[in-house]
Every structure is written in structure tokens, then in C-alpha cells.
Amino acid sequence: MTIFGESKLGRIGYAILLVLMFCFDFAKDPIERFIMAQHDQAARELMAPRPVSDTAVGAKRPAGNGKNMPLMFPGQEKALNDLVASGRKPTTEDMEKLRAATAAGAMSMILGGGASVDRRAADLAARRSMFETLHFISVIAMTAVTVIGLLYMVSSRIRHIGWPQYVMLVPLAPVFIPKFVAIPLPDIAIQGIAIFFYAVLLVLAFIPGDGPRPSDRYPMGARAPVPAKRKPGQFGRLGTE
Numbered sequence: 001m002t003i004f005g006e007s008k009l010g011r012i013g014y015a016i017l018l019v020l021m022f023c024f025d026f027a028k029d030p031i032e033r034f035i036m037a038q039h040d041q042a043a044r045e046l047m048a049p050r051p052v053s054d055t056a057v058g059a060k061r062p063a064g065n066g067k068n069m070p071l072m073f074p075g076q077e078k079a080l081n082d083l084v085a086s087g088r089k090p091t092t093e094d095m096e097k098l099r100a101a102t103a104a105g106a107m108s109m110i111l112g113g114g115a116s117v118d119r120r121a122a123d124l125a126a127r128r129s130m131f132e133t134l135h136f137i138s139v140i141a142m143t144a145v146t147v148i149g150l151l152y153m154v155s156s157r158i159r160h161i162g163w164p165q166y167v168m169l170v171p172l173a174p175v176f177i178p179k180f181v182a183i184p185l186p187d188i189a190i191q192g193i194a195i196f197f198y199a200v201l202l203v204l205a206f207i208p209g210d211g212p213r214p215s216d217r218y219p220m221g222a223r224a225p226v227p228a229k230r231k232p233g234q235f236g237r238l239g240t241e
Contacts, residue, residue: 010209011207014153014205036135151168154204
């Protein structure tokens with residue numbers, strides 16, 4: 001099994017990456033909390049009561065036949081005024097136009113369009129959606145960085161030590177298998193796996209490598225060049241056998 005080619009990590013390089021991974025692991029929770037705090041702040045501002053401006057929907061109470069009418073959308077108000085101005089009894093077609101105008105006004109408010117919509121509310125809704133999406137993307141990205149980083153570190157360190165690659169399953173399998181397969185474990189088992197995992201990572205930082213092997217310097221079947229012995233009366237540069 002070969003991962004990341006033939007990359008190798010010495011003790012110093014592995015120790016540096018290990019410290020960076022530990023710092024990144026501690027930083028993940030504050031990053032998630034910051035994003036969700038911005039999301040919750042936008043949600044609170046969106047739900048908070050705000051004064052209605054003159055341009056807001058239904059800010060002006062329309063009048064019909066000298067009587068105040070309920071607050072309504074501009075399109076709905078126009079359809080009703082036309083009906084009142086006609087002076088006739090509403091027909092089925094008139095009521096259908098009124099319902100269509102009401103639905104169009106409500107949809108315009110929901111979609112954030114039209115000049116009569118509260119732009120502050122639309123901006124807050126967009127901001128809340130942005131942070132909700134950002135939180136989802138950040139969780140996936142940080143998980144990917146953690147998994148790929150650990151695979152690279154452990155694989156390269158084991159290769160430098162000289163052990164076979166399947167040894168990396170010893171520290172990684174107990175951690176990743178329960179998460180990806182969703183195996184329920186008691187709290188004491190989770191704590192034991194975490195302690196074992198971090199202990200193995202620390203131990204790998206202190207194991208010396210086996211140094212360059214002959215198979216790394218010369219291709220399979222090749223041998224190191226042997227300097228030729230000087231023959232009596234030979235001058236100039238010596239060759240190799």
C-alpha cells in the first residue's frame with residue numbers, strides 16, 4: 001500500500017507538522033463558534049422589531065369610499081381601488097384579479113424584490129444564509145484538512161522509519177472507522193481511543209529512521225560502482241568497473 005508516493009518525514013519535520021495539526025485541531029471549535037455567532041446575530045436582527053418606513057409595504061393605509069381600508073400590498077391596493085371606483089358588484093373575474101395581485105405582492109416580499117420591500121430585512125436574510133452555508137463548507141474543509149494531513153504525516157513518517165505502510169492502520173483505524181461507519185461507542189471507549197491515538201502520534205516523533213538504504217540509492221539489480229585498481233604504468237583518470 002503506497003500513499004503520497006515515496007514521501008518521507010524525518011523526526012524534525014514530523015514534529016513540526018504534529019504541532020501544527022494540534023494547533024489546528026484546537027482552532028476548529030473557535031472557528032465554528034465564530035461563524036455560528038455571526039449567523040445567530042443576523043437571525044436576531046432579522047427577527048427584531050423595526051419601525052415601518054414610509055416606503056414599506058402597507059405603510060399608508062388606503063381609503064375606499066371615504067373609509068379606511070386594511071393594510072395591503074400595492075398591487076392588491078390598486079386592484080381593490082379599481083374595483084371600488086367601478087361602482088359595480090365584484091364579479092368572479094374581479095376577485096380572481098384581486099387574489100392574483102395579493103399572491104404577487106406576497107411573493108415579491110419573500111423573494112426580496114420590488115421597491116416596497118424592506119431592504120434591511122433582505123440584507124439580513126442574505127447574510128444569515130451566507131453564514132449558514134459558510135459553516136457547512138468550513139466543517140467539510142476542516143475535516144478534509146485533518147484527514148489528509150494525518151494520512152500524509154503518518155504515512156511519510158512510517159516510510160522514513162522503514163516500516164511497511166499497513167502499520168499506519170494501527171493508530172488511524174480505531175479513530176476513523178467509528179466516525180465513518182457511525183458505530184456507537186461509550187464515552188470511556190472514545191476517551192481511550194483518543195489517548196491511544198495521540199500517544200502513538202507522539203511515539204512516532206521519537207523513533208529514529210533507518211537512514212538511506214541501498215535500494216533507495218540504486219535501482220533494483222544494480223550495484224554500486226567499484227573503483228578500478230591502478231595498473232602498473234597507467235596514467236590519467238581512473239575508470240570504474
